[in-house]
Amino acid sequence: MAIRNIRTDGDDILRKVSKPVKQMTDRVEELIDDMFETMYESNGVGLAAPQVGVLKRIVVIDVMDDNPMCLINPEIIEADGEQTGEEGCLSLPGLVGEVTRPDHVIVKALDRDMNEITVEGEGLLARCLCHEIDHLDGVLYKDLVLDGLHPVQRPEDMEEE
16 A cells, blocks of 8 residues: 555646546555555545546545445435535645535445445535545535635634633
């Protein structure tokens, strides 16, 4: 496994549509392992293959620390409700913005064994699923931000009350 470089805003690959994965290969397995390692090393909760320079429809997500998931060729088949909240991205380091997303989604995908699965997510998981699947279509969250991006406010930057 290896940590891969995360592509940042301005890199053309982030605006391209990814191609479906047709079969599991050693290279795809290695990519998935590297994506998980890169995501964890970067303190992220999700990562899409284009973010590491590969135009394949693969995302890895871990918002619950005990349920990491790899989704191959994911597709949102149902979305409802609405949530607005702060969102960031490993490809736009140090920035966040308010984005409105569905509060509940159902995603159809393939797992690492290329078996069809369905993932249902609410709240943060729904937000993450939408965000990462957007990456596969060349959409960045900054395209959806309501009132502009602003720097991440870290606890050490905040004044005590």
